Amino acid sequence: QVQLQESGPGLVKPSETLSLTCTVSGGSIRSYYWSWLRQSPGKGLEWIGYIYYTGSTNYNPPLKSRVTISVDASKNQFSLRLSSVTAADTAVYYCARNMVGAASGAFDIWGQGTMVTVSS
Amino acid sequence: DIVMTQSPDSLAVSLGERATINCKSSQTVLYSSNNKNYLAWYQQKPGQPPKLLIYWASTRESGVPDRFSGSGSGTDFTLTISGLQAEDVAVYYCQHYYTPPYTFGQGTKLEIK
Numbered sequence: 001q002v003q004l005q006e007s008g009p010g011l012v013k014p015s016e017t018l019s020l021t022c023t024v025s026g027g028s029i030r031s032y033y034w035s036w037l038r039q040s041p042g043k044g045l046e047w048i049g050y051i052y053y054t055g056s057t058n059y060n061p062p063l064k065s066r067v068t069i070s071v072d073a074s075k076n077q078f079s080l081r082l083s084s085v086t087a088a089d090t091a092v093y094y095c096a097r098n099m100v101g102a103a104s105g106a107f108d109i110w111g112q113g114t115m116v117t118v119s120s
Numbered sequence: 121d122i123v124m125t126q127s128p129d130s131l132a133v134s135l136g137e138r139a140t141i142n143c144k145s146s147q148t149v150l151y152s153s154n155n156k157n158y159l160a161w162y163q164q165k166p167g168q169p170p171k172l173l174i175y176w177a178s179t180r181e182s183g184v185p186d187r188f189s190g191s192g193s194g195t196d197f198t199l200t201i202s203g204l205q206a207e208d209v210a211v212y213y214c215q216h217y218y219t220p221p222y223t224f225g226q227g228t229k230l231e232i233k
Contacts, residue, residue, distance in 0.1 A: 045170070045213060045224040060221040094169055103175050105217020106160040110169035 002027035004095050004111035012089075012118050018082040022095030022111060029053050029076045033098035035107060036069060036080045040091035050098060051078055085118045092116075122146050122216050126225035132233040139201040141228045143214035148194045151218065158218040161190055161199045164227075165210045173212075174199065206232060 008020035022034070036048040049059035051069040059067045063082070071078040082089060092115050096107040123146040133139040149158045157177035162170035172181045174190040177197055187202045201208055209232060214225040 044226050045215075047220075047222040047224075050220075058220050096169075099175065102154065102156065103158075103160075103217065105158065105220070105222045106172060106175045106215065107162075107170070108172045108181065110171070113169050 002097065002109050004097065004109060006093060006095050006111045006114040008114060008116070010115055010117060012085055012116060013120050014086055014118055015084055018080070018085050018089060018093075018116055018118075020080045020093055020095075020114065020116070022078050022080075024076045024078075024097075029071065029073050029078065032100065033104050034071070034078045035096045035098055037094045037096055037107070038089075038091040039094065039113070042088075043091075046091075048080065048082075087118050090116065090118045121221055122149065122218060122223055124214055124216060124223050124225040126212075126214060126228050128228060129226070130229040130231065132231045133201075133204050134233045135204055135206065137204055137233075139204050139208070139230055141199045141212050141214075141230070143192075143197045143199070143225050145195045145197075145216055149216045149218040150194045157193050157197070158216055159190075159192070159197050160215045160217060161188075162213045162215065163208075163210045164213065170213060201230075204230075204232070 003025045005023045012018045030053045033050045035050040051057045066083045068081040092113040094113045095111045097109040098104045099106045099108045125144045127142045159177040161174040164170040178190040211227045
């Protein structure tokens with residue numbers, strides 16, 4: 001079955017850029033939307049944005065100026081970049097698969113999550 | 121943005137009893153053209169990612185036990201767990217997917233009494 005795995009640094013300095021990659025295994029990245037979400041004690045679960053395998057994106061407005069989500073279909077991977085991070089960006093970051101069709105805003109498969117701490 | 125508000129924040133229920141969790145959206149998530157409610161429920165156990173339980177407000181995801189059921193329409197929704205089992209201890213979240221940005225409720229922590 002399809003599995004997702006996040007990878008990337010667990011510690012990022014303030015003002016720098018957070019970079020994470022999600023590798024999709026057991027299935028193709030094609031024909032689906034793929035999302036990044038995060039979870040922190042202070043803000044709960046927050047959707048960051050999604051990307052279609054063709055490259056089209058949609059971002060959560062409060063983060064839009066700092067977020068870039070990209071896809072590499074040849075590697076079955078998609079990535080997150082979040083610039084100018086502060087302590088408020090400390091969270092567990094999840095990648096997830098969006099459901100197909102009209103329910104594409106729900107998330108049926110999640111990665112295990114990776115903790116990212118912003119600290120000097 | 122649509123704000124999702126859950127109640128209660130926590131509850132304790134005896135094994136075998138019924139647990140009821142409520143979720144209210146700040147505006148309708150019922151799409152009139154297809155008469156579907158764009159509302160999902162998730163279960164999250166400690167150290168694990170959220171797990172999709174229900175979508176379209178009442179459709180169980182494949183493999184989810186039938187003791188989990190969802191109901192409601194428009195702005196008011198309910199997740200019911202009938203015959204609570206020990207493995208149901210978790211935090212439960214509702215989420216709308218009516219239109220981006222998708223937002224979640226604050227979560228309801230379910231414990232055994």
